[in-house]
Amino acid sequence: MSNSTQSAALPRTAMIGVGSMGGAILAGLRAPGVEIELPIAVTARSVSSAAAFEGADDVVAYAGESDPDANRHAVRGAGLVILAVKPWTVAEAARGIADALEPGAIVVSVAAGVPSSAIEAELPEGVAVVRAMPNTPSHIGRGVTGIAGGASAGEEAVATVRRLFETVGEVLVVREDQINDVAAVSGSGPAYVYLYAEHMIAAARRLGFDADQARLLVQQTIAGAAELMVRSDDEPEQLRRNVTSPKGTTERAVEVLQAADWGDLFDRALAANVRRSEELERGE
Numbered sequence: 001m002s003n004s005t006q007s008a009a010l011p012r013t014a015m016i017g018v019g020s021m022g023g024a025i026l027a028g029l030r031a032p033g034v035e036i037e038l039p040i041a042v043t044a045r046s047v048s049s050a051a052a053f054e055g056a057d058d059v060v061a062y063a064g065e066s067d068p069d070a071n072r073h074a075v076r077g078a079g080l081v082i083l084a085v086k087p088w089t090v091a092e093a094a095r096g097i098a099d100a101l102e103p104g105a106i107v108v109s110v111a112a113g114v115p116s117s118a119i120e121a122e123l124p125e126g127v128a129v130v131r132a133m134p135n136t137p138s139h140i141g142r143g144v145t146g147i148a149g150g151a152s153a154g155e156e157a158v159a160t161v162r163r164l165f166e167t168v169g170e171v172l173v174v175r176e177d178q179i180n181d182v183a184a185v186s187g188s189g190p191a192y193v194y195l196y197a198e199h200m201i202a203a204a205r206r207l208g209f210d211a212d213q214a215r216l217l218v219q220q221t222i223a224g225a226a227e228l229m230v231r232s233d234d235e236p237e238q239l240r241r242n243v244t245s246p247k248g249t250t251e252r253a254v255e256v257l258q259a260a261d262w263g264d265l266f267d268r269a270l271a272a273n274v275r276r277s278e279e280l281e282r283g284e
């Protein structure tokens with residue numbers, strides 16, 4: 001990787017689909033200090049979604065509803081194109097932009113389950129396809145993204161996509177056969193944390209706290225514990241032991257929780273997640 005690749009601003013970027021994940025990446029890319037050639041072009045399905053960007057000087061939005069060529073217009077002049085639509089529409093979206101892509105453009109798919117080969121099959125020679133599995137904390141620059149180049153992607157394309165996702169968090173380069181596992185752990189991972197938060201808030205309310213009190217206690221506990229884990233050299237197990245005074249209160253609660261066999265529970269949950277990626281890969 002050359003120094004210029006490392007330090008140059010990100011190329012003009014287009015994003016097809018700005019829903020949950022695309023919107024999170026876009027928010028991260030628009031944050032102050034991110035060096036990217038502007039404007040970022042995005043396409044939404046509806047006119048009203050595109051209208052949300054009216055007056056923005058860093059984003060130009062196209063709506064498929066009013067412009068059947070919206071996606072093709074968006075990718076013109078873009079060196080990077082992010083496909084952030086549902087897995088079952090990714091190949092169709094790639095087919096629709098194929099003849100409008102710049103030579104040498106890099107197409108990044110964040111879709112779960114869809115192999116790079118299925119996207120490469122829709123695109124001309126010379127376009128590099130890179131898969132990425134980000135997560136929604138990208139919205140605030142705290143995401144983690146696994147990336148893997150397809151057969152069409154050289155080191156430089158992977159390095160550029162790495163820089164793209166480093167603007168919204170941490171990046172792990174993996175083999176493409178590990179992307180489903182990344183989805184199971186970190187792509188979907190925020191949902192597991194929010195599920196835990198939902199149950200903790202509900203339990204706190206049953207103890208008698210009102211909604212605001214319960215939310216404050218739980219969200220600050222999760223945020224503080226997560227930040228301590230990030231900043232500490234200690235493993236999570238040690239951090240847990242630091243809370244668990246011998247013969248104290250935590251010990252009793254942890255005994256109850258561990259009786260539920262979290263090891264098996266998480267193995268089964270992650271396996272179910274991977275199975276769904278495999279179904280998506282088969283077009284199911």
Ligand SMILES: NC(=O)C1=CN([C@@H]2O[C@H](COP(=O)(O)OP(=O)(O)OC[C@H]3O[C@@H](n4cnc5c(N)ncnc54)[C@H](O)[C@@H]3O)[C@@H](O)[C@H]2O)C=CC1
Pocket residue numbers: 016017018019020021022043044045046064071084085086087089093110111112133134135136187188
């Ligand atoms: N939501 C998440 O946390 C993550 C999602 N992903 C992947 O991101 C992709 C999108 O997922 P979500 O954002 O959750 O779904 P979503 O439904 O929130 O977003 C998809 C967006 O694409 C738009 N869209 C659909 N077809 C379009 C087209 N032809 N042109 C322009 N816009 C179009 C839809 O209107 C919608 O706004 C999926 O492939 C998913 O596997 C990957 C990692 C995490």
Ligand SMILES: O=C(O)[C@@H]1CCC=N1
Pocket residue numbers: 112183187188
């Ligand atoms: O639920 C999904 O299919 C997507 C992929 C990873 C997170 N959300």
